[in-house]
Amino acid sequence: MSSTQEIQSGLAEILEEVAGVTPADATPEKSFTDDLDVDSLSMVEIATAVEDKFGVAIPDDQLANIKTVGDAISFIEKNQ
């Protein structure tokens, strides 16, 4: 089980790798598309990386509901 803080920093690492997001910018209130300029194909890559890192698969219908970094953190927390 990863702590919320561990999930946030792990997610920030993924965002930096996949989309070039500065880790300090990957805060819970940020919208992936509006604030971090992450497009839909990059979201698919992020979902794959989340599964590798946290062992949490994000089904496509759930992925569509993940709008912010906070949404992703919550999803991982609940499903890990």
Added chain:
Amino acid sequence: MSASTSDVVVTGLGATTPLGGDVTSTWEALLAGRSGVSRITDEWVQEFPAQLVARLSTDPADAIDRVRARRLDRSQQVAVIAAEQAWAESGAADAGVAPERIAVVFGTGIGGALTLLGQDDVLEAKGPKRVSPFTIPMLMPNGPAAAVGLAIGAKGGVHAPVSACASGAEAIRWGLDLLRFDRADVVLVGGAEACVHPLPMAGFAAMRAMSTRNDEPERASRPFDKGRDGFVLGEGAAALVLERADSAAARGARVHARLAGAGATADGYDLVAPHPEGEGAGRAITAALRDADLSPADVGHVNAHATSTPVGDTAEAAAIRSSLGEHVLVSATKSQTGHLLGAAGALESVFAILALREQIVPATANLDDPDDNANVQALDIVRSEPRRATLRAAVNDSFGFGGHNIALVFTTA
């Protein structure tokens, strides 16, 4: 040649090649006689009959940031690098051209082969869920054109001719037509190729098309030479900015040369073998001259396609001799760059333009003993060192598997 609104000029050049990371360094290396060819040292090459390659002299990662690069196939990366150089040099971005009047025509022979093959490895090893969501936009053959269009904000149409090793030259011809038909005000054209990988290498080797002179990399690409035994696969891209002469003059743009005419034909002979007498190739050159309203006597220089294959070079020699005569100074620059496939026509057009601008004809490397073929013997192929000449017009011809023939005529600015 009177100035008219249909006159088209070249106002920007860009390239990343086995000889240099830009046009200036590439041209200097070409004139200095340097070779971009080396022997592959990777483990996989051991069983390969042909082990030579002309790799980029400059890593694309030096010019494109990591996040952008990971979404672009290597063929798209080199396309964007060359295109951005040409675009910046032209100054067109500051000329207030509406994006809807900017078009792109960028060709490739093979497309995103490295992505296709790399993701197939992922599929085999890890299954379908691990295949990148960027696989398709990276492997599609319009990928380089699309990436270039995005990079410069072109909304007037983005096109991708695919005619094997004639693709880069065909892109230039399309660009000329777009301007003549007033479908755009500025067109960025070019070609890109990056497919150094075991599969294309094995495929070309199976055709017996590649040089196996593995112990002498720099001497392997030897167009028109008696000892030639195939081409050397190269990678890179070249780009040109085209616009109508009047609008280029109005904004005070630097003009490198005029793109005076183009001709395109098909051999209708064989899927891969050229017509032995270069019938279709010669017709393309003649058509380009007619389009440019020039006669053979006006043409002083040909940058030949000359890939260093046994059958291709003699067919081309026949075509040049029959369409232009024996007075033209011929250069076969693949002797130093290797064969950039779908980028070749664009890069060699850049060379033809620079030859006109600088009034100097590059030498053909490794031409120690010209082929006994009568047409090769009859041509004035510049060798040993570059030759100063008074040039008014130059031809670049390009041919592709499939029987595609493109000839372009450039004249001095």
